[in-house]
Amino acid sequence: MKKNEILLYSKPDADARDALIEVLGDSYTLINVFSYTDAVQILSSDSGIEVIMIDYPTETPDAQKLIDFVDKYNHSVFNTPILILTSQEKKFEDSEFLGGPVADVMVRPFVPAIVSNRLKVIQKQFDSMSFDGFAKMLKALPSNIYLKDNKGRYVFCSQIWNHLDTGGDPDWTIRGKTDMDIRKDKHNAELAMKSDQKMLESGQGTSYIIKETGPDGNDQYLQLIKEPLCHEDGHVMGIIALINDVTEQETLRQELTRISITDTLTGVYNRTKFDNFIMNDLADMKFPVTVFSADCDHLKYVNDTFGHSAGDEYIKLCCKCFKDSLPEGSKLFRMGGDEFTALVPDMPASKATEVLQALEKRLSENEVKGVTLRMSVGSYTMGSNHDDFNACIKESDASMYEVKKKHHESS
Numbered sequence: 001m002k003k004n005e006i007l008l009y010s011k012p013d014a015d016a017r018d019a020l021i022e023v024l025g026d027s028y029t030l031i032n033v034f035s036y037t038d039a040v041q042i043l044s045s046d047s048g049i050e051v052i053m054i055d056y057p058t059e060t061p062d063a064q065k066l067i068d069f070v071d072k073y074n075h076s077v078f079n080t081p082i083l084i085l086t087s088q089e090k091k092f093e094d095s096e097f098l099g100g101p102v103a104d105v106m107v108r109p110f111v112p113a114i115v116s117n118r119l120k121v122i123q124k125q126f127d128s129m130s131f132d133g134f135a136k137m138l139k140a141l142p143s144n145i146y147l148k149d150n151k152g153r154y155v156f157c158s159q160i161w162n163h164l165d166t167g168g169d170p171d172w173t174i175r176g177k178t179d180m181d182i183r184k185d186k187h188n189a190e191l192a193m194k195s196d197q198k199m200l201e202s203g204q205g206t207s208y209i210i211k212e213t214g215p216d217g218n219d220q221y222l223q224l225i226k227e228p229l230c231h232e233d234g235h236v237m238g239i240i241a242l243i244n245d246v247t248e249q250e251t252l253r254q255e256l257t258r259i260s261i262t263d264t265l266t267g268v269y270n271r272t273k274f275d276n277f278i279m280n281d282l283a284d285m286k287f288p289v290t291v292f293s294a295d296c297d298h299l300k301y302v303n304d305t306f307g308h309s310a311g312d313e314y315i316k317l318c319c320k321c322f323k324d325s326l327p328e329g330s331k332l333f334r335m336g337g338d339e340f341t342a343l344v345p346d347m348p349a350s351k352a353t354e355v356l357q358a359l360e361k362r363l364s365e366n367e368v369k370g371v372t373l374r375m376s377v378g379s380y381t382m383g384s385n386h387d388d389f390n391a392c393i394k395e396s397d398a399s400m401y402e403v404k405k406k407h408h409e410s411s
Contacts, residue, residue, distance in 0.1 A: 005048050006119075008032045009039050009066055010055035016085050020053070023112040028119075036062035040069055043080070051119055055085040057097050070101045081122045144243035147229075150236060152178055152196045161243070162215045163188075185212060195226065200236050203228050209250060221250035263334040265312060266319040274333040274341065282343070283385040290347040290381045292355065293396040294322060296338035297374040297407055306369045314368045318375055321366060325359035341393070349381040376404035 004027065010016050012034045020030055031049070033039045043049060052070060057063035070082055081103040086094040088107055095105050103122040106115065138145050138158040146157040154174040164182045166172040174182065179196075183189035188210050195206055205227040214220030226241040261273035269277070282289070296318045303311035315338050322340060323332050330344045344355065356377055363373040378399025382392050 004050050005029045005031060006051045006053060007039065007042060007049045008053045008055065009036075009060065009063070010034065010053075010085075011060055014055050014060075016053070016055040019108070019110050020115075023110045023115050025112070027116070036066055036069075039066055043070070043073060049080055050123060052080055052082045052101075053085055054082060054097075056087075056090060056094065057084055058090065058093050064097070067097060067100065067102060083118065083122060142245075146174075146241050146243070148196065148239040148241070150200055150238055152193055152200070152239075154178075154182075155238065163212050188212065192224075195224075196239055199226060199228055199239060203230065203234065203236050209246060214247070219247070220245065221247045266316055266334050268319060268323060268340075269331065269333045271333065271335055274335065277331060277333075277343075278389060282389065285343065285345040285385075287384050288346070288348050288381050290344045290349065290352050290355075290379055291392050291396040292340075292342040292344065292352070292377055292379045293393070293400040294340045294342070294375050294377040295400065295404070297376055297404070298371055299338045302368060302371055310369050314371070314373070317366055317368060318363065318373050321362040321373060322359055322375065322377075325355055325362055327355075341396075347381070349379075352379040352381065355379075374407065376400050376407055378403055 006020075006024070006028050008017060008020065008030055010032065017030065017032045024030060031042065033042065039052075043052075052066075054060060054063050054066065057067075067082060070080060073080065080101070082101045084094050084097055084102060084105040086105060086107055091105065091107055098105065104118060106118055141158065144157065144159040144161055147155040149155055153176050157174045160166065160172075160174065163184055164174070165184050166182075179189040179192040180186065183192070191210065195208070198204075199206060205225075207223065207225045209221055209223050212220045212222055223244045223246045224241060225244070226239055228236045229238040229240055230236050261269055261276070263270040296315055299311055299314060302314045318338070319332075319334065319340065322342065326332060326342055326344060327347070329346070330342055332340060332342045335341050344352075347355075356379070359375065359377060363375060366373045378396050378401070380392050380395035380399060382389070
């Protein structure tokens, strides 16, 4: 395992090196240099130096020059602190170097516990300073990055997005607040907090998409990617997450999905959607569910006499009449050609006649090329989701064919 590295800058005849090696033990690797050039060369490479020590800066050549270099070097992501080594006699003189990258002064004799604690304190202090600089860089990214603690409270957020309620306070901060405290959409806030709690308990990351109202008032889709932050022992100490605006991608995905399940001629659902709905959604409808089977009469005559464009118009207008006759919550599918199936929730068999009467009236009021619209429609009612759907469809189709037979006989 690689040890933490400390760079010691001193005069060649200084006694700091041997004393430090003794008190640092096996926890650190001490690299001792005696010139500014050597120090800069090491710091400019990918050396992994965590702390710089300067011994007696008032007496060591180019000490201030090295401090100035480190101050400039520290404008990168992670800061490297400087610790001044001195004696009781030189303490006040060498303390003049405090400030900027110089974090503290340590006075001889070097006591192991004090040295170890002092190193931990200044490293933690400078890590915090580094995070502030890093946070400023994160704000330049288009994505929103945030951190939460293990109570689901915000620690940091790279951007304050428009879905938050800041109350117009110019000094508002997200730190310490929960989603329920700050989110305008309380449903999404509750969803976020439940997701966080599940992650904190399981230690498993997650990803999902939510819909919000964008700054322009239109729908905005945001993808949240969350991962747990864990201690070495596996205990979850917080959450890091990324929010991406995926409105364009999600809108395109929804449009492609809509196209894939929609009949291009009539605008109602197609056979693909029908098969998917029966498999995944039928059981969730409120029963009894009445199934209507229908097809268009006179279509062959319209096609043969006026052409298929008139036939398409005939199918479209019949479909519109059918759809307008169905109660809210119904599902209408074009099964192919001039055949349609409708599923109407919460409709007992006794109410099916009302739909048929409404449809017949609408059809009689419309025509294509002088041909009045007419459809043959049959129905069958499913009492519960335990009924055999294929058998119900067969009964509904049989009922439709009986109606069609009567229409032919009366023509």
